[in-house]
Amino acid sequence: MTTPAATPPPKPLPQISPEMAPFFAAARRHELVVQRCGTCHTMRFPARAVCSQCLGRESEWVPVSGHGEVFSIAVMHQANHPAFAAEVPYAVVVVALDEGVRMLSNVVDCPVGDIRIGLPVEVTFDDVTPELTLPKFRPRRGA
Amino acid sequence: MSAHPLRGRAAIAGLGITPQGKVYGQGAVGFAVDAVRMALDDAGLERSDLDGLLLNPGLTWGDMGMGSFQLQQAMGLHNLRLSATMNLGGATAAAMIQHAAQTIAAGLCTTVACVFSDAPLKPPAPKGEKQSTGAAYAFARGWEAAYGFFGVNAMYALVAKRHMHLYGTTQDHLGMVAVAQRKWANRNPAAQLHDQALSLEDYRRSRWVVEPFHLFDCCLVSNGGLAVIVTSAERARNAKKPPVYLWGMGQGHLGGDAADTLASGAVIAKEPAFSMAGITLADVDVVELYDCYTFTVLVTLEDYGFCKKGEGGPFVAEHVTGPGGKLALNTGGGQLSSFYMWGMTPISEAVIQLRGEGGERQTPKHDVALVSGNGGVLSTHSTLVLSRLPA
DSSP: OOSOOOOOOOOOOOOOOTTTHHHHHHHHTTOOEEEEETTTOOEESSOOSSOTTTOOOOEEEEEOOOEEEEEEEEEEOSOSSGGGGGGOSEEEEEEEETTSOEEEEOBOSSOGGGOOTTOEEEEEEEEOSSSOEEEEEEEOTTO | OOOOTTTTTEEEEEEEEOOOBSOOSSOHHHHHHHHHHHHHHHHTOOGGGOOEEEEEEOGGGTTOSSHHHHHHHHHTOOSOSEEEEOOBTBTHHHHHHHHHHHHHHTTSOSEEEEEEEEOOOOOOOTTOOOOOTTGGGOOOOGGGGGGTOOHHHHHHHHHHHHHHHHHOOOHHHHHHHHHHHHHHHTTOTTSTTTTOOOOHHHHHHSOEEEETEEGGGBOOBOBEEEEEEEEEHHHHTTSSSOOEEEEEEEEOOOOSOHHHHOOOTHHHHHHHHHHHHTOOGGGOOEEEOOOSBHHHHHHHHHHHTSSOTTOHHHHHHTTOSSTTSSSEESTTOHHHHTOBBTBHHHHHHHHHHHHTOOGGGOOSOOSEEEEEEEETTTTEEEEEEEESSOO
């Protein structure tokens, strides 16, 4: 920083519902997991208490490859929270994982203008605080 | 084939539109009271004539329980036979009119006020701090805020981007929707952007909100209230203003992810509505489509069959939707250029056109209007076919 600036406020920490807690617990171990129905084995994300395919209540969290591609992108030009003011414009993406589920996230290590639908990506882990890690994605090398 | 028993049974007899936009000094309840009072005056009815009240609460009604009862108390209404607070987002307004019409046809009540109101805009701060007019819609859902994902604009942007990717819809296609509607608004003295011209160049130069949406792709979040009075066709004929008959109605709620379907529930709502009305698209003179975003208009045009799926962009690119074009679409300027009262915006303009009260923007032929409501992210949908002619 060449100019002194007030420290921006911290970014909002996710409000983690009980259903989503295993996802963030796995992220702290740098593992990407999604929920899988214990009855019909359909994978789903974000977490739900009940499977929308078979209405089964049993579920487990299973690791996924972390590979996928950008399914859609929204480039945010307004800071809806002051913590993001210094980052606009930034991209929020939906990643379609190879396992068939989609995940809202960010793409890192890539200029915003280079993020396009179909971009092959792989998971990376952003250790935001000692307690919180956010799975994010980066362009997949060699893809 | 015999006519549907509900065809033309109910009518809109009164319309009340409060001042819209940056209007302060009262909250959502106050705007609702004003809107109902104005709609009653418009119809030449008294408060005591109402025996039904349906409310679509805007965001600032918040968690107020039983909103329609709160409004009943605020207005001193007694002995109602129908009351409900309904929320299908932007599809609610038309759904309330459907509910009212069905209840009236069943003989359970006679005269229903359907109302939407909201007051999400705050007065300017004394020191002139700038506040986003859409702040109320920039909420985050749970953990998504950690990724910087805020607001309805961004949710729609993800879907619009898929449409552009799959069908080749361009930025200019979106812009042409905004430009055509602004031309209509320039003929509507009540439109908030009545005095501001908009060229495609202006559109391209306007600031981004969330790509692929520029400022002028997004609706004008507004303070205000809007109510209609629904009654039987017979009673409506005795009202002060000409009746607007309800010829057909339908709903469609697709479920799933709009980013996959890239479609609104119009694809299933239109069939029962057109069948009940006994019309085809060719019979429609005025089209008032829900337009929270320019993109919503493109998709809805496709889903009603004005063009094929994916061809909404090229369709508007032929400049067929502005004043003097082939299709009289969103003739008051819509939510993009006039005011945003959720599903009440397109309904109110249809009533104005069918009555012939459109002034400089009046369409020459105005027998039949098609109206859509859309809630969530293409999540809920409702259809009305309205006419100035009895069924």
